[in-house]
Amino acid sequence: MLKDKIQEEGLDCCIDEVGEMMQNLVRTLQIFERMQISKKGFTNSQCYTLLNIYKSGPLAMKNLSEKMNLDNSTMTRVVNNLVRDDLIKREPSAEDRRVVNVRLTEKGEAEAEELSKEVIEYYRKIIEEIPEGKVIEIVESMDILSKAFSRIKPNCC
Numbered sequence: 223m224l225k226d227k228i229q230e231e232g233l234d235c236c237i238d239e240v241g242e243m244m245q246n247l248v249r250t251l252q253i254f255e256r257m258q259i260s261k262k263g264f265t266n267s268q269c270y271t272l273l274n275i276y277k278s279g280p281l282a283m284k285n286l287s288e289k290m291n292l293d294n295s296t297m298t299r300v301v302n303n304l305v306r307d308d309l310i311k312r313e314p315s316a317e318d319r320r321v322v323n324v325r326l327t328e329k330g331e332a333e334a335e336e337l338s339k340e341v342i343e344y345y346r347k348i349i350e351e352i353p354e355g356k357v358i359e360i361v362e363s364m365d366i367l368s369k370a371f372s373r374i375k376p377n378c379c
Contacts, residue, residue: 258340262333267292267300269337272309272326276334280325282315309333 228236259269267290274289275281281289287297301324304310309330315321326334349357 254344258344259337262337264337265300267296268304268309271297271300271304272330272334273338273341275310275324275326276331276338280313280323283322283324286324304330 255266259266270290287294290297305312308327310324311327313323315323352360
């Protein structure tokens with residue numbers, strides 16, 4: 223059992239297993255993204271930009287860059303393409319004219335709503351495959367893992 227192995231050998235015994243599990247999870251998500259997102263003609267960054275604005279409402283470019291974990295210049299390129307395709311619109315902030323907000327257009331709202339439904343349905347199917355009584359445990363574990371990634375990110379790349 224893994225718990226016993228950790229107690230006997232320490233946490234280093236799990237590095238390969240955790241790494242392999244994470245890589246498999248990332249590959250699975252990439253396949254989903256390729257199948258669902260790219261068939262609509264969006265890049266992953268474009269898709270998640272639309273979804274972030276859809277969930278949050280209008281956002282300042284700086285806030286969007288932070289949510290997307292992209293630098294400002296990369297975020298600007300993504301937004302430029304979405305503006306070109308009439309999916310989002312730039313607007314100066316009413317509070318501070320130096321700040322540029324982005325919001326979904328009517329066309330962008332429709333696309334983001336459809337994407338959101340597809341993503342939700344995909345994750346619903348995954349949750350249905352989790353044994354009863356384990357969903358909360360997995361959500362808590364994913365939260366811990368996500369926070370661990372956030373804490374080491376500055377040292378990573």
